[in-house]
Amino acid sequence: MNERVVICRCEDITEEEVLDAIRDGAISMEELKRVLRVGMGPCQGRTCGSLIRALLARELGVPVHSIKEWSRRPPLKPVPAGAFFQGEES
Amino acid sequence: MSTVTCEVAVIGAGIIGTATAHYLSARGVDVVVIDRSYMGSGSTGRCIGGLRHQFSTPPSIRLMKESIRLFSEMEEEFGHSVEFSQGGYLLLAHSDEMAATFRANIRVQRAEGINVSLLDPKEAHDLVPQLNTEGLVAGAWCPDDGQAFPFAVLKGYRKRTENAGGRFILHNPVVNFRRNANFELFLGDGSIVEAPRVLLAAGPWTRELAKPLGIDLPLAPERHEAMITERMPRFLKPMLVDYRPDGCYFQQMLTGQVIGCYTPVPAVPGIREDVSFEFLPQVAWRMSRLVPALRNAAILRHWAGCYTMTPDGNPVLDRTPLDGLFVASGMCGHGFMFGPAMGHHMADFILDGEWGMDFSEFALDRDFSPGAETLK
Numbered sequence: 001m002n003e004r005v006v007i008c009r010c011e012d013i014t015e016e017e018v019l020d021a022i023r024d025g026a027i028s029m030e031e032l033k034r035v036l037r038v039g040m041g042p043c044q045g046r047t048c049g050s051l052i053r054a055l056l057a058r059e060l061g062v063p064v065h066s067i068k069e070w071s072r073r074p075p076l077k078p079v080p081a082g083a084f085f086q087g088e089e090s
Numbered sequence: 091m092s093t094v095t096c097e098v099a100v101i102g103a104g105i106i107g108t109a110t111a112h113y114l115s116a117r118g119v120d121v122v123v124i125d126r127s128y129m130g131s132g133s134t135g136r137c138i139g140g141l142r143h144q145f146s147t148p149p150s151i152r153l154m155k156e157s158i159r160l161f162s163e164m165e166e167e168f169g170h171s172v173e174f175s176q177g178g179y180l181l182l183a184h185s186d187e188m189a190a191t192f193r194a195n196i197r198v199q200r201a202e203g204i205n206v207s208l209l210d211p212k213e214a215h216d217l218v219p220q221l222n223t224e225g226l227v228a229g230a231w232c233p234d235d236g237q238a239f240p241f242a243v244l245k246g247y248r249k250r251t252e253n254a255g256g257r258f259i260l261h262n263p264v265v266n267f268r269r270n271a272n273f274e275l276f277l278g279d280g281s282i283v284e285a286p287r288v289l290l291a292a293g294p295w296t297r298e299l300a301k302p303l304g305i306d307l308p309l310a311p312e313r314h315e316a317m318i319t320e321r322m323p324r325f326l327k328p329m330l331v332d333y334r335p336d337g338c339y340f341q342q343m344l345t346g347q348v349i350g351c352y353t354p355v356p357a358v359p360g361i362r363e364d365v366s367f368e369f370l371p372q373v374a375w376r377m378s379r380l381v382p383a384l385r386n387a388a389i390l391r392h393w394a395g396c397y398t399m400t401p402d403g404n405p406v407l408d409r410t411p412l413d414g415l416f417v418a419s420g421m422c423g424h425g426f427m428f429g430p431a432m433g434h435h436m437a438d439f440i441l442d443g444e445w446g447m448d449f450s451e452f453a454l455d456r457d458f459s460p461g462a463e464t465l466k
Contacts (some may be wrong), residue, residue, distance in 0.1 A: 024245075027261060031128035034135050035241045042320055044390065073391040074365060078320055081374035082385030 007055070008048040010041020018052055022059045029053060029070050042078050045070050092281045096122040096257070098440060099275055099285035101264055101299060102292035104134035105240065105426050106418045108247035109433020110289055110440075115254035117441060122283055123256065124275065126263035126295070129244045133293045134426055136363075136395025138316055138349045140329050140341060141427040142179045142235040143204045146195050146465055149451045150404070150424075151202045156431035161238050164430075168246030172238045173344050177327035179235035180209075180218060181465070182226060182380075184334045189228040195465065196230060206232040218328065220381045235329065237341060240426055247433075259283070267302050273414065287414045287440060294361045294396040296419035305410050308458055309420045311396040313362040314351055315369040319387040321346030330380060338376040348387055350377055357399075365394050397423040402460050407436060407452040416440055417454065 005015040013036050026032050029039075029052065038052055039045030045052075049070060057064040098114055100107045103125035114121045125131065141161060143154045164172045183189040192208060199206045209229035215221055217231065248258060259277065266276040275283040290296045294311035326348070329341035340350025352373055358366075370392055378385040400406055400420035405428065407418050418436050421428060438446055450456065 025260065026128070028128065031131070034128075034130065035245070040318075040391070042388070042390065073393055075370060075389060075392065078388035078390055080385065081319070081378055081387050081389055084371040084374035084389075085378070 007051055008036075008038040008041070010043050010047075011037045013038045015055065018055055019059065022056060026056075027060060029056065029068060032056065033070055039070055044073070044076065093284055094122060094257070094259070094281065095284045096120045097285060098122075098287045098289065099124060099273065099283050100289045100291055101125075101275070102132070102290070102296070103129040103244070103258060103260060104132050104291065104293055105130075105243065105429030106293075106421070106432060106436070107289065107291035108244050108251065109429045110291065110418065110436045111251045111256050111433075112247040113434045113437030114440065115251045115256040117437065118254075119441065121251065121256040122259060122285070123251070124259045124262060124264060124277065124283060126261070126278075128260055129248060129258070130241055132295070133395050133398065133421070134240050134244065134429075136316070136393060137240060137423075137426045138341070138351060139237045139240055139343070139426060140179070140235070140339075141237060142232065142329070144179055144181060144195065144199060144206060144230060144232050144235065144465060146198065147451060148198065148202055149448060150428075151199055151204060152447060153428055153431045153435075155202065155204070156434070157427055157429065158234065158236065160430035160434070161236075161243075164238075164243065164246055168249060170242060170246065172242040172246060174236065174238040175344050176234055176236035177329070177341065178231060178233040179331060180214060180328040181230040181331045182214070182333060182337075183228045183230070184225045184332070186227060188333050192228055192230040199232075204232060205234055206230060218326065218330070218381075220325065220383050221330070222380055222382055231328075237329070237343065243429075264299060267299065269303060269412065287416065289416045289418060289436065289440065291418045293419060293421070293425065294398045296398065296417065300410070300415075300417070303412055303415065305412060305415070307406060307417060307419065307454075308400055309406065310359060310399045311361045312399055313358040313360065313364075313394050314353070314397050314423065315365055315373075315392065315394045316349065316351040317370065317373055317389050317392045319348040319389050322348065322387060325383075326381070332376065332380055336376060338373055338380070340377055347390075348377075348384065352376055361396055363394050363396070365392055397421075401458040402456075405432070405452050406454055407432060407449055408454040409439075410454065
């Protein structure tokens with residue numbers, strides 16, 4: 001691969017880095033995310049999630065639907081800390 | 091059915107297991123590390139990565155002195171960054187009682203050669219200008235405390251262990267456990283690992299693993315939740331630890347995110363990785379009370395992991411009554427920071443049968459009544 005293809009824009013992770021992690025033995029979305037922080041930025045994987053899932057399926061030689069998606073974590077979208085308690089201050 | 095034999099089998103590819111495996115393999119021992127999932131899938135990968143010298147008793151302080159030195163050498167040793175930095179820990183007391191605890195601890199820490207001092211509220215504010223010092227009585231400050239990124243550390247230990255001939259069997263749980271001439275570990279895929287010596291380093295799962303062998307370890311997992319914000323320009327150097335009953339602790343990572351937790355009261359027992367509704371509003375309020383600017387920080391994620399607690403708040407690091415079976419668990423939330431030094435000592439203990447330092451506070455046959463460690 002000669003081109004630097006960014007696959008996770010929030011965390012600036014390239015396709016090559018994802019492939020490297022898979023070559024290192026990663027077999028799940030969870031460990032890719034933990035090791036590389038892909039999908040951990042402001043978009044929370046909405047942009048890169050399906051791309052990385054397809055990449056992982058291709059590399060492992062399995063159907064995409066057999067790869068478990070990332071766990072969804074609250075609050076799903078970035079929410080300012082103050083929004084959680086405004087109006088409750090005494 | 092395939093059988094793998096080795097000299098030491100380590101169950102658990104978290105920080106304790108991989109660090110111990112590294113030090114075993116460095117001494118030429120044939121080691122196999124087994125994990126039910128990926129490396130760091132248990133407590134290590136869910137922790138927030140803080141490292142501190144500020145403990146209450148000499149064994150923990152000495153262990154942390156060694157650990158932080160080892161963290162500082164990792165980049166050179168591993169050939170990649172582990173995002174280690176020393177931004178310090180600032181512990182905050184909002185009562186005279188807690189301030190007295192800090193003072194007592196500082197005496198012990200200084201005797202161990204730790205650079206730690208008691209700050210008055212103004213000094214704390216000078217150190218962290220964003221800090222709201224309302225109600226603050228005193229701070230305990232150690233500039234040599236810091237942080238590191240757990241997965242980069244695990245990756246380094248794995249690389250070093252494999253280079254020395256060690257093996258990792260991941261995504262394969264130990265489903266049964268038996269002792270004949272050697273220990274036989276039956277794995278999920280039907281294979282067997284046979285070893286004369288076994289280390290249980292499976293964090294919250296350790297107690298259940300030992301039960302088939304008739305050993306009941308005093309380990310009680312609890313759920314702890316954590317959250318992380320978007321990346322922000324660096325503005326906060328130390329980890330802040332608010333010791334009020336409704337306090338919290340958080341730091342800004344080298345990469346800009348603020349990562350933080352609080353200790354739930356009452357505790358939430360069990361091996362649980364689900365999350366609660368109350369955590370985000372609570373942690374957001376508690377953090378913003380301490381650093382008001384944080385109310386504008388966007389929270390991205392919220393997750394949970396386990397602390398494996400013991401009755402007295404100290405780890406269990408010992409041999410068991412069963413010859414050849416060792417345990418390193420019950421880290422009470424400090425496994426990542428203790429890990430490197432603990433792995434080093436555990437490896438030596440497995441091979442030599444004696445400790446390189448006084449670990450009687452971590453012994454399995456100690457008096458477990460609560461008390462010794464005051465800084466949770």
